[in-house]
Structures are given as C-alpha cells and as structure tokens.
Amino acid sequence: MTSIHLAGIDYAILAIYFAFVLGIGVALKRFQKTSEDFFLSGRSLPAWIAGLAFLSANLGAQEVIGMAASGAKYGIATSHFYWVGAIPAMVFVGVFMMPFYYGSRARSVPEYLKLRFDEKTRGFNAISFATMTVFSSGISMYALATLFAMLLGWDFNVSIWVSALIVLAYITLGGLTSAIYNEVLQFFLIVLGFIPLVFLGLRDAGGWSGLKERLAVVATANHFAPGAWSESWSHMTSPAANPMGVEWFGMIMGLGFVLSFGYWCTDFLVVQRAMAAHSMSAARRTPLIAAIPKMLFPFLVILPGMIAIALTYQKGTSGFALPMKPDGTYNYDMAIPMMLGHYFPPGMLGLGLTALMASFMSGMAGNVTAFNTVWTYDIYQGYIRKNASDAHYLWMGRMSTVGGIGISMAAAYLATRFNNIMDFLQLVFAFVNAPLFATFLLGMFWKRATGHGAFFGLLSGTTAAAIHHGLTLPKAAMVGIKGGWLGAIHIYPSEMAQNFWTAIWAWSACFAFTILISLATRQTKTDADLKGLVYSLTPKQAVEAGPWYSRPAELGALVIALVVVLNVIFW
C-alpha cells in the first residue's frame, strides 16, 4: 500500500481546524446553564443550523467512505440510498411526524414512546439505542484509526486518543449546541474539501460522457449491460440485471420504505437536531432544509467511487487505479482515500484529510450527544434517580459524555481483537431497528395502538428479522454471520437483497402483531393523554403565514419534485 506523506502545510490546516473546533466549545461554555441548554440547545436554534447539523450528524466517515465504495461496486444505483431512501423519508418526518415529536415536548425519541405507549416500550428503545450509539461510534473510530495508520502511518493509539479527546472536550464544554455548531462547520469543510476531488477525478475521466464510456467497460467486463453502472433505474427489472442483485420492488420497499423511513424518522441521532430548533415551524423545516443539499450528495460521495472504478478498468492520463486486497479483489473502501493521495498536492491534501477527519468527528459527536441525552433523561432519570435537581442532570450529562466516549474507545480496541463481535453486534442492531418504523407509524396515526401492542409488536418484528436471516443466505456466502443458521431455505442474489427482505419481514411482522395485540388488549391511555401525540387527537397545524418557502408542506412538495427530476435524469 502506498503511504501518503504529509507536508508542514497539511498539518497546519489540520491544526487550524482543531483549534476552531475546540474554540467553539470554549465560547459556548458560558451558555450551558440548564440541562435543556446542554441536551437540546435550549430549543433555540434557527432552522438552517439545525438542518445542516441534521445532515452532518449522519455524514460520518463511514458514510463517506462506504458510499464511495458502493459507488465503485454498484455504480449509480447507489443513489437509491438518497433519491429513493433518505429524501422521501426526510420529507415524511418533517411534514408528518415532527408535529408529534416537537409538539409533545418530549426530550428524546424514547420519551415520546413513553408518553404515547408505556414504560417498557420506552425502556426497550432507550437501552437498545444507547448501546447501539456507543458501539457504532466505537466501530467508526476503529475504522478511521486503521485507515490513518495504513495511509499516513499514524499510530493507531494516537488517532484514537486525539480524536476522542477533542470530541470529548467540545461536547462537555458546549453540549449539543457545540456539537451542532461544529457539525455546521464540518458540513462546509466536507463539501468544500471534496468538490475539487470530484472535479479533478471527473476531468481525468474525460467528463461525464468520458466517465460513462469507461463505466460501460466496467459493466461489460462484469457481464452486465453497458449502462449498468451509469443508469440508476433501467436495470432494476430483475436482480440478475444489476450489480446490486436487487429488483425494484425489494429496493423500494426494503431500502426506501422500511430501512430509510426507519432510520430518518425514528433515530434520535437525527431527530434530536430538529428538536433543538426554536419553533415548531423551524423543527418541521429542519429535515426539509437538510434534504436539499442531501439530494446532491451522491455527486460528492458516490461519484468519486464511480470515477475510481472507471479509471481502474480504463486508465486515465494520470494512471489512477484502485488498490487490490490480498485476496485479489478491489479494495473499494480505498476509493476516496486513494484519490485524495493521488490528485491532491500538499496543501489541498491537508484540506481533504481534514474533511475526512471532520466527517468522522461529526458522526462521532452525533452519536455521543444522542447517547448522553438518552442515558441521562431516559435511563438515569427514568430508572436510577428520578427526582434530582436540574443541576444534577446537567452534571450527569457531562459525566455520561465522558462515559460514552470511554465505552466507544473500549469498543474500538475490542474491534482490533474481535472483529467478529462487532459484526455480530451490528447484525443484532439491524434486527432491533428494522421494525421500529411500524411502531411509530401506528403510534402516530392509529390511536387504538396500545403499549402492550407496541412492545410485543417490536419484539415480534425483531424475532422475524432474526428468523428470516437464519433461513436465508446470500449467494456464495458461508453459513454463520451471513445467515442460514437455521438452515438456508432461500438463496438471495446478494447480501443487499437479503438485508432489504429481512427489513421487509421485520416491518410487516411488527405492523401485523402490533395491530393484533392492540385489538386484544385494553387501551390504557385516555384521549386526553394522547392529545398532541396521535394524529386524530391533535389540533391541525394552522396554515402558516409567511412566504411559501418557509411553509413545511410547500417546501416538502418542492423537495419531492426535485428528487423526482434527479431520478429521471439518471434513469
């Protein structure tokens, strides 16, 4: 592996970034007076700040590197994660769900579940979510430190400790506001750091038309139709026609409906950013404002992967090629890091690596701020110490930030020794997450859904996910962590197809069982209890005054129209 050597100027840029990130934390410290300041930014942020943070918290380094890897592996069909998955879900959460999240004054997603259903549903969600966030931030810390060790020769321990301590410092100082302000800064850094990379790569590949020609070489070499890498919908009629191995139905239902709605509409990591907005209208606009740059992100994160694979099959003037793994397959994860090292001279290289660092930190800070809130409000205040002073919970918020980062670091070190444990944990989290959206959908739009229905519905959804995984296997995979441990009765063409269908089964089981069990049990909440939590018992939102672009419904319609246009252009 070719290592990249950094010059003084590269380190100077990285140092400037670190100084600003910490400076923002220090400057915000004096505004953290109550726990609500610390955990919810005092519900005071304007929509554009909350919106960019909404976007950035999700834009971890794994997302950036992983999306480029998928772009190389599957081509432009990867854009379905955005143009079918994320964007419609973000519009849905903004227009339809935010009135209940924000209007209920719940301080977290699990707290909403407590208000709407009961204590056990909240406890299940709070504990699984808290565990999941600290572990996933540990896993991404591990991935980043490994990458920097390989690429730059940085010491694994130094990478872990420096990045963890910086995130720790700015969150304990300035709480959620500090995390959010830094996410906005990181957003601009990521965008402005990667644009020149895409520009240079595209130039090397001969522009969009040159890239398409090269991608046709990639596609035919892999026995697909020439357009399989450069057309997003044309090859979705059968799983055999596209490199993802999925057909349109499994993709729209599994990825679009279940997985994306499940993530964007119920994950407290992102919802927290909208809850920090200063008004209902701003909270509803938060995901909609985020959706506009989000729909352009495929050009920033997927396109580099497509460029990398295209240039690997048919060399450009600069001779870029993806490296191989020891087993002779391409190392797709290296698409962005290798392009940075290949095209950027000293100076820009520092900017590019700082952008990568920023994406990692924003992802980690997002996890940590969501963790400390759920821990403090839902677990500590809920079950350990109910009636302490607000100052005590503020103190606990800072302590749990330290604790959360500590556990993440431990998870990162654990991953160096037991990679399988991490794969296993991620699999379990996927089972727990898959059915969630059914619970929220029924909770918000069907007042008859009961606490028992929600709780046992969730359990049956998780169980259905596990059973489906146990009974199926992706093509050419070994029985075990990939599935089939109950005896494989169905073989999917790809792992992605298996994931999508696991999600579809989990969601359907949760939906059906929640309804059945709700009908069989008594509703313990009165209509008055549910006011503001369920659609039919909540006064309609008055049509808001102001220009059309500040009204959620109109803004949502515009976002959907734009994303349809993008789908059609790259059909």
Next chain:
Amino acid sequence: MGLDIRTPIGLMFTLIGGLLAIYGLVSDPALYARSLGLNVNLYWGAFLALFGLVMLALGRSAKA
C-alpha cells in the same frame, strides 16, 4: 445563542483559504503535475477565502 456560527466558519475558511492560496503562489509548479497541471492550491484557496469573507460579512450584518 450568543455566538453567530457564521463568524468562526468565516474566520476559519478565510485563514485556511489564504494559507492555501499563498502556498499555491510560492510552491514549486512541479507539485501540480498530479492535479492535472492545475494549481488547485491557488484557485481553490482563493475561493475558500472568498467564501470565508462572505460568511464573515453575513455574520456581521445579522448583528447590526
């Protein structure tokens, strides 16, 4: 919230952009063979500095 986020963003990009642009002016042109002959430090640095200044101006005008 007391601090207008556009101010630190503006400062940081002005600083980084300025640094890149100056480096672009004084560095050996041979460095830019890998960026397809373009002095990306100079061009992109100047753009970043401009972006930073716009952010600073926006942050200031909001205060007034």
